[in-house]
Amino acid sequence: MASPIGRDGVGTVWRAHDSLLRRNVAIKEIQPRFGEDGADMHDARRRALREARSAGRLNHPAVISVHDLLEEDGRLWIVMELLEALTLKETVRHLGRLPVHWAAWIGFQLLGGLRHAHGAGVLHRDINPRNILLTGDRVVLADFGIAALHGDPDASATVPTVHVPTFVAPERLRGGPPTPAGDLWSFGASLYFAVEGRPPRPLSRTPAPRDPMGGGHQEQVARAGVLWPVLEGLLRRDPAARISMGQAGRMLSAILHTEGVALAPPRLPAARLPPDAFA
Template sequence: MGKEPGKQRLLGGRYRLMSPLGRDGAGIMWRAHDLRLRRDVSIKEVQPPFRGGGADLGHARRRALREARSAGRLSHPAVISVHDLLEDRGRLWIVMEMLEALTLRETVGHLGHLPVRWTAWIGFQLLAGLRHAHEAGVLHRDINPGNILLTGERVVLTDFGIAALNGDPGVSTTVPINCSAAYVAPERLRGMPASPAADLWSFGASLYFAVEGSAPYPESGALSALERAAAGEPAPPVRAGTLRPVLEGLLRRDPAERVTADQAARLLSQVLRTEGMVVGPSRLPVTRLPPGPFTM
């Protein structure tokens, strides 16, 4: 990092890097402290991909701007809050709220699979944030269990790095290589543009993973993207119980036959009431947690 031993790096004269939190496909996440507002934040150090033997700084800049602008125009408890975007010594840094959380993927990895009531609660909260994004014209395009954070009180959708504005003709229809085909809607694998319905398919595939303990299609190795696009319906869920109609409605291959966000919200509300949980209007976050913690 180019800093003196024992001395923490200061970004933009304001954010002091403290320790790395982890790495995703686009960069390194850091714990940092905002000296101006005296609060801890998380900061993504956007790392450029290497193309033709060199770093593609233009691609990294476009991705960082897209992520910051897409998430920055949203304000919802189920969407990560972006505070700032800065460039320091030739690198881009995205400043976000600090969350002590596990991803849905990590949580299922610890527990094997989640009970129906937890999965329905996660889905109900996450769907509220996704509907908010769609109403603001933002398509996420990369919903998967690794981009869903669980804090014990909130369910938060993060990583808007390949998000796009709905209807933007300049957005590529190509599925990025780092997207898992298991969570990409069939029509996108066939080259069709992203849409709210495609986000809903990915949302349904993530809920399937939560309650079943595995993705609706193999996550790696067994199927290429083209084979996945031509594959039949996913295996019927066996642990989903009252969630089964929700999953089957969201995972329909034809986007015209897929349930809408409003329909999915009503179905999830019914599941939660059947499970004995009190829920508010479908556009508001649930305020009562399900019985028992689901973070480790």
């Protein structure tokens, strides 16, 4: 028996049971786009294969695990691990915005998964608060539906309509190709959303130094606190000027050390959550 539990950018997610392996799983039905000639099953199949192959290359606690890809009666299904989780978007909607040490912990865990994906040559291309899952002891990056291999000549530079524009790197909105730096900008924008309770402001003009959003610097510092240098470094308009993944990780680690939050080894789930996390 299957029951719907949500949607992501490319389909409906169902809760189901794998009777062969006797485990509960999540199954995402890839729903084709409709055009003048009806459903585009070729495009749906291509996207399903891309997501399954991209996520299937990865094995990290901060990345959703993909078990299988099925096709039956013209319908496509991706079988994944089942997570009892809230998205970052839902969590912020409930709480308003997160304390700095919670946001830093989420960012540090997520960065481990992103580092693993980039190390395997996989660009996510759609990091936003809807695709970040919080389970209580894990932070998990999901929905690799428009992921691409870094350097793949077939990877489109066009920003798909499933994107959330406020979390897309400015160079991507200008038609530039997907790059690791673009993923880092989207990661920074999601971290900004976690601590500020809203997306970054549109990049409509050249920002003042140390203020990539073009708003008041003092206001940003008052809310983000010690997390502000990380956000400032990730959200620079020029991708070449952004801080690296390693720099961001060291900065987040230093914040968590100062806050007294324990961290696990890079490839293991965190030993414990920040005090009263997600209570």
